[in-house]
Amino acid sequence: MQKDFSVPPGPLPGWRRALGFTYIGVLILVAMMSIALAAAGEIWSTASKREKERELLFAGDQFRRAIAQYYANTPGKARRYPLQLEELLKDPRHPGVRRHLRKIYLDPMTGKAEWGLVTGPGGEIHGVYSRSQDAPLKRAGFRLAEKDFEGRTKYSEWVFMPELR
Numbered sequence: 001m002q003k004d005f006s007v008p009p010g011p012l013p014g015w016r017r018a019l020g021f022t023y024i025g026v027l028i029l030v031a032m033m034s035i036a037l038a039a040a041g042e043i044w045s046t047a048s049k050r051e052k053e054r055e056l057l058f059a060g061d062q063f064r065r066a067i068a069q070y071y072a073n074t075p076g077k078a079r080r081y082p083l084q085l086e087e088l089l090k091d092p093r094h095p096g097v098r099r100h101l102r103k104i105y106l107d108p109m110t111g112k113a114e115w116g117l118v119t120g121p122g123g124e125i126h127g128v129y130s131r132s133q134d135a136p137l138k139r140a141g142f143r144l145a146e147k148d149f150e151g152r153t154k155y156s157e158w159v160f161m162p163e164l165r
Helices: 014-072 144-149
Strands: 116-119 127-128
Touching: 014 116, 014 144
Parallel strands: none
Antiparallel strands: 116 127
8 A cells, every 4th residue: 555645735734834934044044154255255365465465565675675785785886786686696796605685585466586677778687576467455654665656556566676875
């Protein structure tokens, strides 16, 4: 003898109606969780970009200081800038090892060790900048050495050059 499990015609029993409300409740819960995760992702993205900006300002300042030190420590009276960034790692003008920079920093905005170079007429390096065309989050509140960065619309406009007298 076989039992009949089909739903009889007429109004649904109470437990069947409750299943429909549970399904709608789960859909609303999933939608709310998706919105919360999207907001958390946006916050994480902004925090990550701010950290990269801090790294760019640090690395750029290291290059600025190294170029100034290289220029100031030129043997003899005729001052000169480096022709390659690698000269900041080991200054070829001195017999011993003289380092003005510990390493060639990666550009945190591009993730590469390729920097834009500000060069003089003889090809010497006067400064560096990021090659990133992204818009910065930081627009104001820079240190005195970076006061020219205020109002810039791209990271590539943040040029790190020493002010030599």
